Amino acid sequence: MFDVAIIGAGVAGAVAAIALAPTHSVVLIDKQAEPLQRIGECLPPAARRILHRLDLLEAFNQQPHLPSQGMQSYWGSEHAQIVDHIRNPDGFGWHLDRQKFELFLRESAHQRGVECIWPARFVSAQDVGEYWDITTDAARQIQAKFLIDAGGRQSPFARQQGMQREQVDKLIACWAILPDDTQSRMGVLSATKTGWWYSAPLPDHKRVIAFQTDSDQVDNEVKKDLHALIRLALTCPAMARLLANLDGTSKVHGGVHGGVSAASSTRLTQVAGHRWAALGDAALSFDPLSSQGMFNAMASAMQLVDLMQTGKDVSHEYKHQIENIWQHYLIHKNTFYRQENRWKDSPFWKRRHQ
Numbered sequence: 001m002f003d004v005a006i007i008g009a010g011v012a013g014a015v016a017a018i019a020l021a022p023t024h025s026v027v028l029i030d031k032q033a034e035p036l037q038r039i040g041e042c043l044p045p046a047a048r049r050i051l052h053r054l055d056l057l058e059a060f061n062q063q064p065h066l067p068s069q070g071m072q073s074y075w076g077s078e079h080a081q082i083v084d085h086i087r088n089p090d091g092f093g094w095h096l097d098r099q100k101f102e103l104f105l106r107e108s109a110h111q112r113g114v115e116c117i118w119p120a121r122f123v124s125a126q127d128v129g130e131y132w133d134i135t136t137d138a139a140r141q142i143q144a145k146f147l148i149d150a151g152g153r154q155s156p157f158a159r160q161q162g163m164q165r166e167q168v169d170k171l172i173a174c175w176a177i178l179p180d181d182t183q184s185r186m187g188v189l190s191a192t193k194t195g196w197w198y199s200a201p202l203p204d205h206k207r208v209i210a211f212q213t214d215s216d217q218v219d220n221e222v223k224k225d226l227h228a229l230i231r232l233a234l235t236c237p238a239m240a241r242l243l244a245n246l247d248g249t250s251k252v253h254g255g256v257h258g259g260v261s262a263a264s265s266t267r268l269t270q271v272a273g274h275r276w277a278a279l280g281d282a283a284l285s286f287d288p289l290s291s292q293g294m295f296n297a298m299a300s301a302m303q304l305v306d307l308m309q310t311g312k313d314v315s316h317e318y319k320h321q322i323e324n325i326w327q328h329y330l331i332h333k334n335t336f337y338r339q340e341n342r343w344k345d346s347p348f349w350k351r352r353h354q
C-alpha cells in the first residue's frame with residue numbers, strides 16, 4: 001500500500017513525486033517507457049525557485065539547456081518588440097531539451113526513493129473505502145491512499161471517474177524541428193491573419209517552429225507535410241526572415257514534422273475530491289501563448305504537496321487556488337489576444353475578440 005499514486009510522469013507528476021518523496025511512499029506510473037519528443041520548451045525564470053527548493057538546481061544546471069535571451073514579438077504591429085528577461089529578478093529562463101528535462105525529473109524521482117512503473121497505462125481506479133485500488137495494463141495491481149491525476153490533457157483518472165472537461169477554444173499547433181547552425185538565441189512570435197507563429201532555438205543546433213490556429217483554418221497538408229508547413233511559414237514576413245537566416249528551404253531536408261498538438265485552453269470542472277486531485281495540464285491546460293504550461297505544472301504540484309503536508313483534507317483549498325489561477329489566466333489571455341487588431345474580420349481573430 002502506497003501513501004500516494006501518481007498517474008503520469010510528465011513535469012507535473014515527476015515534480016509532485018520528488019516533492020512528496022521525503023515524507024510519503026509514492027508510486028509514479030507512466031504509459032511511456034521513456035519521455036517522447038514533444039513541443040513545449042520555454043521554461044520561465046521563476047522555475048529556478050522550484051528547482052532550488054527541490055534541491056535540483058545544481059544538477060539541472062549541468063544539463064545542456066540553452067539560456068533564453070528573449071523574444072522578438074510582432075504582435076499588433078509589423079514592427080518588432082523585444083521581450084527579454086533583463087529586469088527579471090529571477091534572471092533568465094531556458095530553452096529546454098524537453099526530452100532530457102523529463103528524463104532528468106524521472107531519474108531524480110527514482111533516486112529519491114519513488115517507485116517508478118513504466119510502461120504502465122492507467123486503466124481504472126476503484127474507491128474501496130480507505131484506499132484506491134488501481135488497475136493498469138501492467139500485471140501488478142496498485143493500492144494507494146491518495147491518487148494524483150497528472151496524466152496531461154487526457155486527465156485519464158478524472159475522465160474514468162466521469163468528470164467533465166470545459167473547452168474554451170479549439171486551438172491546435174502544427175510544428176516541426178529544423179536544423180539551426182546560426183548563433184541566434186532569440187525566439188520569434190508573429191501574428192498572421194489565420195493564427196500565429198512562434199519559433200525558439202533548441203539545444204544541439206535545432207530550432208522549433210510552430211503555427212497555432214483553429215483546426216478549420218488550416219489545410220490538412222500543413223498538419224502533416226513539412227514542405228507545406230514551411231511554405232506557409234514563408235508567407236509570414238518574420239518567419240520568412242528567420243528561415244532565410246537558417247538557409248531557408250534547404251533545411252527541409254534535415255527537418256522533421258512533429259505533427260499536430262492540441263493547444264486549446266481547457267480545464268476540469270472539478271480538480272479535486274475525496275483523496276484525489278488533478279495537477280498540471282490534467283487540471284488546467286493553457287494556450288501556448290502564455291509559455292506557462294510547464295511552470296504551472298511545477299507550481300501546482302508544489303501547491304498541492306504543501307497542502308498535503310498539513311495532513312488535512314486538501315480538496316477545498318486546492319480547488320480555490322486552481323480556480324484563482326484559471327480566472328487570472330483567462331483575463332491575461334483575452335487581453336493579449338485583443339491587442340492584435342489587424343485582422344478583426346478573419347474568423348480566427350473574430351473568435352478571440354468576442
Ligand SMILES: Cc1cc2nc3c(=O)[nH]c(=O)nc-3n(C[C@H](O)[C@H](O)[C@H](O)COP(=O)(O)OP(=O)(O)OC[C@H]3O[C@@H](n4cnc5c(N)ncnc54)[C@H](O)[C@@H]3O)c2cc1C
Nearest residue numbers: 008010011012031040042122151152173280281288293294
Ligand atoms: C504548441 C505547444 C507549445 C508549448 N510551449 C510551452 C512552452 O514553451 N513552455 C511551457 O512551459 N509550456 C509549453 N506548453 C505546455 C506544456 O507542454 C504542458 O503544459 C506540459 O506538458 C504539462 O505537463 P503535465 O506533466 O501536466 O502533462 P504532460 O506533459 O502531458 O504529461 C502527462 C504524462 O502522463 C502520461 N499519461 C497520459 N495518460 C496516461 C495513462 N492513461 N496512464 C499512464 N500515463 C499516462 C503521459 O505519457 C505523460 O508522460 C506548450 C504546449 C503546446 C501544445
